[in-house]
Amino acid sequence: MSEQPLGENTRAVHLPPAPVPRQEPLGTPVWRSATYAFATSQEYADVLGERMPGYTYSRIDNPTSDGFAAAVAALEGARVGGVTGEAFASGMAAITGVLLAYTHAGAHVVAPAAAYGGTYGLMSELLSRFGVTTDFVDMTDPARVRAAIRPETRLVWAETLANPTMAVADLPALAEAAHEAGALLVVDSTFATPVVCRPLEHGADLVVHSATKYIGGHSDATGGVVVGRPGVLAPVRAVRLHTGGALAPDEAFLLRRGLETLPLRVRRQCDTAALLAAAAARHPAVARVDYPGLPDHPGRETAVRLFDAGPEGTRFGAIVTITPHGGPEAGMALADGLRLAKVATSLGGTHTLAGHIASTTHRQLDEQALAAAGIGPAAVRFSVGLEDADDLIHDVNNALTALGRIGERDGAFNS
Numbered sequence: 001m002s003e004q005p006l007g008e009n010t011r012a013v014h015l016p017p018a019p020v021p022r023q024e025p026l027g028t029p030v031w032r033s034a035t036y037a038f039a040t041s042q043e044y045a046d047v048l049g050e051r052m053p054g055y056t057y058s059r060i061d062n063p064t065s066d067g068f069a070a071a072v073a074a075l076e077g078a079r080v081g082g083v084t085g086e087a088f089a090s091g092m093a094a095i096t097g098v099l100l101a102y103t104h105a106g107a108h109v110v111a112p113a114a115a116y117g118g119t120y121g122l123m124s125e126l127l128s129r130f131g132v133t134t135d136f137v138d139m140t141d142p143a144r145v146r147a148a149i150r151p152e153t154r155l156v157w158a159e160t161l162a163n164p165t166m167a168v169a170d171l172p173a174l175a176e177a178a179h180e181a182g183a184l185l186v187v188d189s190t191f192a193t194p195v196v197c198r199p200l201e202h203g204a205d206l207v208v209h210s211a212t213k214y215i216g217g218h219s220d221a222t223g224g225v226v227v228g229r230p231g232v233l234a235p236v237r238a239v240r241l242h243t244g245g246a247l248a249p250d251e252a253f254l255l256r257r258g259l260e261t262l263p264l265r266v267r268r269q270c271d272t273a274a275l276l277a278a279a280a281a282r283h284p285a286v287a288r289v290d291y292p293g294l295p296d297h298p299g300r301e302t303a304v305r306l307f308d309a310g311p312e313g314t315r316f317g318a319i320v321t322i323t324p325h326g327g328p329e330a331g332m333a334l335a336d337g338l339r340l341a342k343v344a345t346s347l348g349g350t351h352t353l354a355g356h357i358a359s360t361t362h363r364q365l366d367e368q369a370l371a372a373a374g375i376g377p378a379a380v381r382f383s384v385g386l387e388d389a390d391d392l393i394h395d396v397n398n399a400l401t402a403l404g405r406i407g408e409r410d411g412a413f414n415s
């Protein structure tokens with residue numbers, strides 16, 4: 001049978017593949033292929049059946065996304081070893097993955113009263129429809145957590161540093177309480193990053209991150225990741241495959257690149273945050289500053305005990321909540337008076353971001369609930385970026401001083 005010359009379209013589709021270099025690329029290659037061709041049907045069946053390593057389809061596994069998850073696992077598990085990761089399309093997809101993996105109708109979860117709003121909503125509005133109940137308790141008090149645990153409790157959910165009060169979770173005490181009851185301790189460590197604290201070293205079974213924040217670090221990519229030992233992570237992987245919340249390779253590229261500068265960025269952001277917190281605490285227009293690096297913060301001792309001490313001492317995170325005197329309008333005026341810091345949602349990027357808490361991230365909470373969560377009506381959360389500390393402090397001081405002047409003029413903020 002004579003060979004028929006291939007037509008133009010066929011030749012265009014069946015182009016020679018791009019070379020795969022033998023040398024290690026230092027920039028992360030982006031594997032955009034959604035599907036992979038096999039030499040034989042047997043190989044296809046074996047890879048899909050997980051009898052042979054390989055890639056079949058990007059919703060299942062993607063080399064760029066897997067590389068990102070493995071890199072986070074290497075940082076979180078640096079001292080405990082044997083840790084792997086699963087990458088998700090967002091922090092919320094990662095949180096959903098863990099919750100669906102470890103709960104079922106009739107199961108119970110103990111979670112922070114001050115949990116991130118998305119997590120709170122997922123647990124209270126969505127999971128509750130499937131018969132999973134959640135008790136939201138003060139996580140800084142292990143006795144209350146212990147009291148909330150029931151025989152059906154499958155998960156104790158904690159946040160290393162809570163939003164926006166920067167309450168510090170006593171992870172070993174929470175791990176002990178969870179494990180005694182046969183439950184897992186899951187820690188959302190988005191605010192801490194593995195630079196500040198590595199919860200697996202303190203008894204956590206799984207660590208979750210919104211990689212959109214510090215890990216990516218430049219406010220240009222959305223992603224999430226869960227890390228833990230392979231046996232604990234396997235059910236989370238199964239949910240990821242079922243629900244399809246896989247991380248896209250382009251995002252994985254950006255997030256993995258962010259990891260290379262994570263320690264440099266986060267240390268610098270923490271140092272600037274400490275200076276800003278101290279400066280704000282001295283300003284007469286300020287009623288309160290929440291930052292665990294300050295001597296009067298209730299979580300300081302726990303942070304010193306659990307957080308990475310490093311050669312330059314403990315870092316306490318880079319979120320500072322500044323509460324001026326007055327009501328909600330004082331908080332909004334403070335945020336609006338800033339020139340360098342941007343009024344925006346999210347955190348962990350190179351730009352300093354500020355937001356009035358009661359009218360934005362915690363708008364669902366009434367005055368009483370805000371007070372119970374330790375949030376003043378005028379509180380403004382700052383995610384400290386990479387600007388020079390002096391410039392940022394100058395910006396915040398100016399906005400606070402202007403606020404003081406307005407308050408003196410019309411008494412508006414003295415409520």
Ligand SMILES: Cc1ncc(COP(=O)(O)O)c(C=O)c1O
Binds near residue numbers: 188209212222223346
């Ligand atoms: C502590 C925390 N966890 C999870 C998330 C959700 O992450 P994402 O926005 O990537 O879904 C956020 C987002 O703000 C967060 O602050």
